[in-house]
Amino acid sequence: MKVGLPKGLYYYYCQKWVYFFNELNVEVISYDTNKEIIELGNNSANSEMCLSMKIFLGHINYLQDKCDYILIPNLHYDKKNQMCANFNCLYDLVSNFFKVKLLTFDNKKEIKNYLKVGKELGFKSKQIKKAYKIATIKYNKTFKKLKLENMNKLNSINKKILLVGHSYNIRDKYLNEVIDLFKKFNIEIIYSDLFDDDYYFYLSKELYWKYSKINVSSVAYCKEQVDGIVFFTTFPCGLDSLVNELLMRKIDKPYLNLVIDDLDSLAGMETRIESFVDIIEQD
């Protein structure tokens, strides 16, 4: 059995599912974003949608005939931890326009989600619970390690930048081409999505987006320790349009605001990144 997990949007918040499926010997089909996926996305998405949304729809398009099911959860939490509006229409967008079979759950208590999906695939409760337990342990271990590595970078003697963006943007292989441009310099990149959400309050009191809280917390936590901050956004991200603007007004570190509209225009970014690094290295 093959379950498709499109590498876009929620993929990065559903990592535990990969371990879970592995435990059950269900093959997980995912591809890194590539040119073809982006083109497919451009063709299937509404032209006003943000680039991340287009990439997601491209993945769906690419996966649809390569797997038996695609997993599309409806991620939502409470009023104080909201998701971007796009996350709540993914399932219905796909079910209205693609023929592929879908697995889904309406985010409730975690174990219930796993039971629902697992049962739909024909597994027994016992099997599912066991797989869930092991997946949780494995996932927590990996995640903890990643977090620690990220934190340790703050102690580096090199120049440090904090990369602020949603996981589905800063982790996307294709969008990463921009971030790779930093790698030729001797600079530590600290990722904003590996922080806890307990510091956001210092910079923004009213914030109610779950994952923006983590980004803002990362800035609040390490704004004194890094040499510069890079905001990495896809056009036209609704959350970032407000949150990043507020952050830029509140911090007094050098910052660079990278807004990516179309992947064909990546090339022009090089000059901007080089001059930003020049500024950081001056002091």
Next chain:
Amino acid sequence: MNCYLGVDIGSISTKGVIIDENNNIITSSYIWTEGNPVNAVKKLINILKNNLDSKYVVKGIGTTGSARKLIGLLLDANIVKNEIMAHAIGTLSIYPDVKTILEIGGQDSKIILLNNGIITDYAMNTLCAAGTGSFLSSQAKRLNINIEDFGPLALKSNNPVKIAARCTVFAESDLIHKAQVGYKKEDIVAGLCKSIVLNYLNNVGKGKKIKSPVIFQGGVSKNLGVLKYFKEILNTDVIVDPNSHLMGALGIAILAKKNSLGKTYDLNIQNISFDTKAIDCGGCSNNCELLRIYKDNKLIDIWGNRCDKYIKN
């Protein structure tokens, strides 16, 4: 013999057509608007008048295009209609079974879907100049190429460069960048043409079922590069009528014929003085910018008010 005049005043060019009772074009003309629709129309009418046999009398006038209302007043037209209707009617008179009309003009681009001679759906660009004629000509200027050479040059290329053409600003910076990096001119030009097509289909044509026969018109339809990529990407034949640029004018002439009031028009308009004056109303906090229109020094209309304070006169 009776004849009917149709004028299509676009942001870049002004087109005029005179037809007979059987919708045949007797004479036509095509000139640049140059930012002054009134002067352009005066010039246009003069050309048409000189080409018109004296046996014809004008029994109806219609105007369309972005300056349709203003010119409608100037010519005292018996019908003023939007471009979509005019284009559809004009095209239907030549291709009665047309299913899809693609149109890219100076400022606007649109798609019209028809079935059995009835418009079933249409869409226009989202009020942004990206991917329209004016965008193409400004880029041509930037690359130092004559707009007429744009199409033939594009045909020479086998490797069109990818250009981000979703937004004029992004496209421009991308274009400059590609030129600096050293891509060949014809590849850039071809890339521009292709990006216009992709942009159009992704934007205006999104979700529309494009069925043949497909007719492509508007100023940009004269660009062979754009036409080539339309055919390639839609994978169907795309027809460009030799008179494709006149379709709007032809359509409005036909509508003028249908709605003729029997009145006879004089084409001697050279000496009519036609003036517009913009003033700030100041009547309320909205402070609308009012446009007063004078014909032979007589105030004939006021536009631009958001309230009902100045309804005609």
Next chain:
Amino acid sequence: MGDYYVPAKYLLNKIVDAEILVAPFITAKTIELGSKYSPEFVCTPFKYTLGTMIESLDNGANILIQFGGGCRYGYYSELQEQILKDLGYKFELLNLITNGKANIKRIYKMIKRIDKNFNVFKGLYYFFITIKMVKYMDKIDDYIRKNIGFEINKSSFSNLKKEMLEKFASVNNPFSLYILYKKYFKRFKKIKINKSKNCLKVGIIGELYTLMEPFSNYYLERELAKFNIELKRFTNVTYLLLKYKKVNKKALKKSKEYMKYQFSADASSNVYWTKYLCDKKYDGIIHIKSSFCTPEIGVMPILDKIANEKNVPMIHFSFDSNTSEVGIKTRLEAFYDMIEMRRK
């Protein structure tokens, strides 16, 4: 927003003893100011409200009150406060809604601060009247929308409405408000119209701010009425305050074939309304929103699908601060021509 400043001002005037400045009408200058200081791709209502705030502060206001909830609206105030402070204004901004819920404690504190003698019962009493007033206004507006396209004497509807709002502003108890409402409803019904049974009918749906603030949609409803069209709009303050949850639940139930989950903001309702308008044989649907409105962009493909399947034409307008008015008129005219042609 639209005419709703009347009940809002009424409520504040009745319960607190302070000078209330109603935010100035939105004008071209408002948008210019708002756009100048707004982030690049924020949705348009942000620009309008920021512009309004700047103008109000310039007029001498020192406390700004904002009701914003849901979607991005709830987060506007924090950023707007920062932007205005960076511009050097000194003021207090009170956002009365946090996390999508009215913050009763905050409201109470605010009122107490402005006016020490505030009486809770008096407050609730006038709050009740205000809600009634909004409901009546919305009912009258529904009637106007249906008929204004067919009025024989120009402006007879808008003049009577103006008169009614003036009268509304001076009522003191719910009963006299009700009498007034009944009286004016009768007078509205008496306005002479020339409407045929099978006139063209168009439904307007979309994002709430753009729908309710006529300036931001370039007076779309008025332009449409000029073509002798009967209009239907669902979104109004009654819906937002009282019916939001109910309609959203109903939407999910009634349009199961198109959606399984609840969407953000008004997107679910719009799916349901699209289906409703199609089933009720409306001649066309106009979907309007401000640029960059994420929830609406997300469901637009689904709306198109419904309209397509049911063979009802639908057009979309995305309004920004620099949309060209001529362009809108051309599109509306063409829309009208098309639905008229389809009728034949």
